[in-house]
Amino acid sequence: MKINPKLKQDLKSFLMEKIQKEQNRVLVLSADKLDIDERKLLEKKFSDLNWKDSVYQIDKSVIAGIIIKVGSKTIDLSLTGSLSKLSNTLYEID
Amino acid sequence: MENLGIDGKLLLAQMINFVLFFILVKQFIVKPFTSFLNQERKNEEEKNRMLEKLKRSEEAGIEAEVKMKEKMKKEFDVLFVQAKKEAQGMKADLIKQAEADALEIKAKNSKLLEEEKNLLYREVKDKIIKTSLMIVENTLKDSLDESSRKKVTGAIIKNYQGRLKIYEN
Numbered sequence: 001m002k003i004n005p006k007l008k009q010d011l012k013s014f015l016m017e018k019i020q021k022e023q024n025r026v027l028v029l030s031a032d033k034l035d036i037d038e039r040k041l042l043e044k045k046f047s048d049l050n051w052k053d054s055v056y057q058i059d060k061s062v063i064a065g066i067i068i069k070v071g072s073k074t075i076d077l078s079l080t081g082s083l084s085k086l087s088n089t090l091y092e093i094d
Numbered sequence: 095m096e097n098l099g100i101d102g103k104l105l106l107a108q109m110i111n112f113v114l115f116f117i118l119v120k121q122f123i124v125k126p127f128t129s130f131l132n133q134e135r136k137n138e139e140e141k142n143r144m145l146e147k148l149k150r151s152e153e154a155g156i157e158a159e160v161k162m163k164e165k166m167k168k169e170f171d172v173l174f175v176q177a178k179k180e181a182q183g184m185k186a187d188l189i190k191q192a193e194a195d196a197l198e199i200k201a202k203n204s205k206l207l208e209e210e211k212n213l214l215y216r217e218v219k220d221k222i223i224k225t226s227l228m229i230v231e232n233t234l235k236d237s238l239d240e241s242s243r244k245k246v247t248g249a250i251i252k253n254y255q256g257r258l259k260i261y262e263n
Contacts, residue, residue: 031243041251063234064246077250079234083227090223 023071026054029078031062042066046075 026049028034028042034056043051049070059067065078076084238246 030247032240032247034247038248038251045251045254045256063231064238064243065250066247077254079246080231083231087223087227091219 021053024050024053025070026051027069028054028056029059029062029067029069030056031058031060031064033058034066042068 026046034042039056043049043054046068049068061080063079065081067078067081068075
């Protein structure tokens with residue numbers, strides 16, 4: 001079965017655009033809902049990120065603090081992350 | 095001679111008789127007997143010679159046997175010394191090999207012991223870290239209420255200086 005080249009190109013463009021959007025989309029995970037002031041402060045602190053299509057989700061495993069995910073990048077400012085870092089430090093100590 | 099009472103004829107006859115007797119005895123008795131005696135003597139001498147020869151041969155045999163025994167003893171001594179030397183060499187080699195093996199086994203055991211020790215240390219450390227973190231995590235989850243969590247979150251965002259590591263997934 002032959003696919004129309006124009007349709008193929010359109011599909012490709014659509015997917016690329018979607019992937020690009022997904023990659024630039026900011027996802028913030030926190031244990032509780034962040035209020036407006038906190039969100040504003042966060043956007044100010046991370047001004048280089050594109051907050052236009054940002055998504056805020058609640059994740060109880062974070063305990064406290066936040067985790068910011070942008071595409072394949074993760075900025076971990078949570079207590080879980082701190083504990084994980086502490087665990088790694090303890091493993092590195094002989 | 096008649097006055098002496100000797101009869102000449104009789105005497106002659108007796109003399110002839112004696113001569114004849116002498117000749118006959120000599121011819122038919124003394125000669126074979128002498129011959130027989132000579133033969134016997136010769137046989138005896140031959141027998142003695144043979145005995146002597148046999149004796150000498152026996153002595154030579156004994157002497158050869160003694161010599162052979164001495165030679166064998168010497169060869170045995172040489173071989174014994176040689177075998178003793180070889181055995182001592184082998185013994186030394188075996189001891190050396192056994193010592194090397196023992197050292198190798200000891201080193202291997204030490205290494206194994208060290209590895210087991212390290213493994214046990216890592217396992218215990220892993221368990222301690224996991225348990226400690228679990229206790230801390232559970233304690234934080236149980237002790238932090240919503241307002242405390244919000245305070246912590248606010249403080250984290252406020253105090254962030256942009257020095258955090260960004261992880262690539």
